[in-house]
Every structure is written in structure tokens, then in C-alpha cells.
Amino acid sequence: MSDLNTRVGxxxxxxxxxxxxxxxxxxGGVVAxxxxxxxxxxxSGGSILNNDVVDVVGTxxxxxxxxxxxxxxxxxxxxNRVKNTNASLPGNRSTAIAVGTTNTLVDxxxxxxxxxxxxxxxxxxxxxxxTANVTIPFxxxxxxxxPNN
Numbered sequence: 001m002s003d004l005n006t007r008v009g010x011x012x013x014x015x016x017x018x019x020x021x022x023x024x025x026x027x028g029g030v031v032a033x034x035x036x037x038x039x040x041x042x043x044s045g046g047s048i049l050n051n052d053v054v055d056v057v058g059t060x061x062x063x064x065x066x067x068x069x070x071x072x073x074x075x076x077x078x079x080n081r082v083k084n085t086n087a088s089l090p091g092n093r094s095t096a097i098a099v100g101t102t103n104t105l106v107d108x109x110x111x112x113x114x115x116x117x118x119x120x121x122x123x124x125x126x127x128x129x130x131t132a133n134v135t136i137p138f139x140x141x142x143x144x145x146x147p148n149n
Contacts, residue, residue: 004096006030009053013042016070020049027053033060037068038082044072046102048149053082056094063094070100070122077104083112095119099142106142118142 002009002024009024019039028036039055049065056064066082066129069075082096096111097118110115117131120140127145131137138148 002027003070005036007034008040009038009056010039011037011042015040015043017043018047018049019045019051022051023054024051024056025054027056028064029057029059031059033062034058035062035131036064038064038066039068040065041067041069041075042071044058046072047076047078048080049076049083050079052095055079055082055084058094063100065094065113066111068098068100069104070098073104075099075101075124077106078111079108081110081112082114083110084114085133096131099140101122109112111137129149 005027009027024038035058038056053066058064093115095115095116099120099122100121106126109129111131113133115135116135117137120142123141124144125143129148
């Protein structure tokens with residue numbers, strides 16, 4: 001469990017990292033003019049599996065990111081619950097899952113109360129993700145494979 005983080009809940013960097021079965025709560029909203037990240041995974045072949053990420057808020061016009069993958073290829077983001085418990089959206093284009101890697105698979109995630117659900121700045125496919133109170137459920141270069149809501 002990781003809670004009351006000022007900017008980042010969990011950060012891994014390297015090849016083949018696995019972030020699994022974690023609870024990350026109340027990240028950000030403390031440091032002035034700072035983005036906040038629940039989970040950051042940098043590098044190729046990483047897997048973000050079965051995590052709960054709750055309440056990630058950036059400050060000073062900077063976004064919050066529930067889960068962020070970047071600087072690599074072939075990552076998997078699967079079976080996570082990423083939510084803000086505040087009924088109002090966090091603002092600043094805060095994003096539940098931000099993909100900056102190529103050939104990434106985003107599957108079976110549940111996303112609640114975000115400005116953007118899944119944003120592909122890189123490339124990949126998404127499948128069976130469910131959103132509630134998300135202004136822009138899916139954006140960027142990802143390819144939808146089967147139902148997403």
C-alpha cells in the first residue's frame with residue numbers, strides 16, 4: 001500500500017518490470033505546480049496488473065495520471081481500477097491511463113471520474129475497458145479491439 005504521496009505513488013524504471021496487486025491512494029495535490037502519478041512504469045515489457053489507484057491530483061494546471069507507461073515497447077496494463085472518489089472531475093486533463101509506449105495492450109480496466117480515460121500518445125490496442133463519468137473515454141493512437149465503454 002502506498003498512500004498520502006506528494007507526487008508519485010510507485011515508480012519503476014527498467015526492462016520487464018511488474019507492478020501487481022497494489023493499493024495507491026491520495027497522490028498529489030500537495031506540491032505547488034506539480035503533476036502527480038499513481039503508478040509510473042518506464043521501459044519495455046512492463047506489466048501493470050490488478051492495482052487500485054485512488055485519487056491522483058496535479059496542481060497549478062498540471063495533470064494527475066493514474067497509471068503512466070513510457071519510454072519503451074510491449075507493455076501490458078490489465079485489470080486495474082483507477083478512480084477519483086471526488087464526484088467532480090479533477091481537471092487539467094487528468095488521465096486515468098496514459099500510454100507513451102509502442103505496441104502496448106490496455107485490457108479490462110475500470111476507470112471512474114477522470115477528464116480522459118485512456119490516452120495513447122504511443123501505440124497499441126485497448127479491449128474491454130469500462131468508464132464512468134469520464135469526459136473523453138479514449139483518445140490518441142490506440143486501436144479498439146472489441147467492446148469498450
